[in-house]
Amino acid sequence: MTARETTDARRFVAEFFTSFTREVTADDGDPGPVVDRYYTPDIVQTADGIRIDRARLVAHIRPVRKNLSDFAFEVHEALRDGDRIAARFTIHATDRRGRCTGTEVHLFGELAPDGRIRRTHQLSRTVRTPGTDGDGTPAEEAGEEGDGS
Template identity: 55%
Template sequence: MVNTFHARPPEQFIADFFTTFTNAVVHGSEDASDLMSRYYTRDVVQVADGVRLDWDRLVAHLRPVRKNLREFRFEVHEAFAVGDRIATRFTIHARMRKGGPVSTRVHMFAEFTPDGLLRRAEQLTLTVASVEPKGGE
């Protein structure tokens, strides 16, 4: 990340972190490992709904995201920072290559380095209904 961890309010930091990272994944051609190194530490551990992801598993996860994600938006509802840790609640609004829109609510406790790299995260997620306008609404 270009900006330091404490340079922005935590809500803005989280929105910027995930938006710029996801934009680079979806629209960029950079090698997945090189891209990851700008956002995550090499010893990263992310546990999402009980599934532990390390560096290699996160890099592997980028390939299907790059192939299938078409549109996205991160809606940060709240975030609190204490030292190098952030607790946040946000919703990912996405549209995949196949299928309609999907929204996922995320509750995350995370640890970042002073320069804004994600070191550890514990996440609970819940898919929530996405509503598309009907017939000109």
């Protein structure tokens, strides 16, 4: 795999998840049409052992919309070979209360010919977000609470 192909795969992953998240959180309307632009109707995601089909994916979006304030996807590695993709990335998210979380994701997936995701297997883990006290609270707030600073 060439450096250009690796860069293209990283860009694809970053743009895919960033644009999907931006679109799906833009309003309170039906998230179904947005999901359908990014995922095939027969989507199956297995995330940390939990099987998620289209209906469960749409249902998952509702609380995300309610709580998400800001986000960024940091793609560390990605490879694409035809309709197969593998990536390791971190989702940096801030909720409406200002709490920051980091989630590292290892994803293996299958794409439809039009670039939508058909299947994924994902493993994730929470990682410390820089600038926080370890539980997602901004570090400057932790200092105000008597953390020894």
